[in-house]
Amino acid sequence: MIQIQNLRKRYGKMEALKGLSLEIDKGTVFGFVGPNGAGKSTTMSILATLLEPTSGRAYVGGYEVTKHPKEVRKLIGYMPDFFGVYDNLTAEEYLDFYGANYDIPAAERKQIIPQLLELVNLTHKRDAFVDSLSRGMKQRLGLARSLVHNPEVLILDEPASGLDPRARIELREILKELRDMGKTIIISSHILPELAEMCDVIGIVEEGNLVAFGRVDEIYSKMQEQRVLRVRLLDRVDEAMTRLREMPVITKVTREGNWVVAGFTGNDEEQVELLRELAVSGYPVAAFNEAVGDLEEIFLEITKGVGS
Numbered sequence: 001m002i003q004i005q006n007l008r009k010r011y012g013k014m015e016a017l018k019g020l021s022l023e024i025d026k027g028t029v030f031g032f033v034g035p036n037g038a039g040k041s042t043t044m045s046i047l048a049t050l051l052e053p054t055s056g057r058a059y060v061g062g063y064e065v066t067k068h069p070k071e072v073r074k075l076i077g078y079m080p081d082f083f084g085v086y087d088n089l090t091a092e093e094y095l096d097f098y099g100a101n102y103d104i105p106a107a108e109r110k111q112i113i114p115q116l117l118e119l120v121n122l123t124h125k126r127d128a129f130v131d132s133l134s135r136g137m138k139q140r141l142g143l144a145r146s147l148v149h150n151p152e153v154l155i156l157d158e159p160a161s162g163l164d165p166r167a168r169i170e171l172r173e174i175l176k177e178l179r180d181m182g183k184t185i186i187i188s189s190h191i192l193p194e195l196a197e198m199c200d201v202i203g204i205v206e207e208g209n210l211v212a213f214g215r216v217d218e219i220y221s222k223m224q225e226q227r228v229l230r231v232r233l234l235d236r237v238d239e240a241m242t243r244l245r246e247m248p249v250i251t252k253v254t255r256e257g258n259w260v261v262a263g264f265t266g267n268d269e270e271q272v273e274l275l276r277e278l279a280v281s282g283y284p285v286a287a288f289n290e291a292v293g294d295l296e297e298i299f300l301e302i303t304k305g306v307g308s
């Protein structure tokens, strides 16, 4: 549904995108994650036809964004990270205004708008002024706005930022419904766990480069690859370190007092085998445990030193 090929964007001397490439299949919820300034908004604005890339190409539904912006705009609904609201309008009038902007006939708008308000749980706020809505409600209204022309693709720039946990859960539920409707969704955040729970596929961007890409479960198994084992020995610590270094499932081995800390690439069975081996060889193992990094740690690990 979306192809990005070697996309570059310069702002003066500053290169915000340095040859970004990725593909997103139809019906996927894609999480675009990276620290502030990584280039997420720049990429999304290019996809939304609001910004021209310096070089490279981006396609939405087969249409190149700079050559066929009109077709692309029909296909996408875009919610920027900051969007102006028309405070003297009610929620219903606000959506009606945007519907009219898309040349949707009044009779059709009358039908669609209640459905959209229902979808984003704002039916009860239909006649409320936009400025009286909470941040989470405004965010949901913005989401409804991006849906007025029933686009196939949704591009949501940091939709969960500033939302409390309850509002985030509501947003997640709405995204699930949209996914069930077959929409392709791109959603950005600088908080990885927040995206992991909403997305099928994640791309991590850092300083204009894609540094990781894959299904959430693949990212989790990458996390498994980065297991760290900690073994406390009563003595023969150096010998045990030498023995561990010989094992193919062990990467780096370091010592912290009587603890040996070892990078481990094996699975659970291999971990059992490793412990058995140490015990059978007579090493006095007093404690054995595993430190598994959470997604946030992996994110920091993956993006560490990139671009520097």
Ligand SMILES: Nc1ncnc2c1ncn2[C@@H]1O[C@H](COP(=O)(O)OP(=O)(O)OP(=O)(O)O)[C@@H](O)[C@H]1O
Residues within 6 Å of the ligand: 011, 014, 016, 034, 035, 036, 037, 038, 039, 040, 041, 042, 043, 081, 190
């Ligand atoms: N209009 C602009 N003029 C100059 N530099 C810009 C402009 N827009 C963005 N940048 C710079 O480009 C880089 C990428 O910005 P971008 O907004 O795409 O990042 P982001 O990943 O979306 O970050 P954030 O989460 O803070 O929105 C940043 O260094 C930013 O300062």
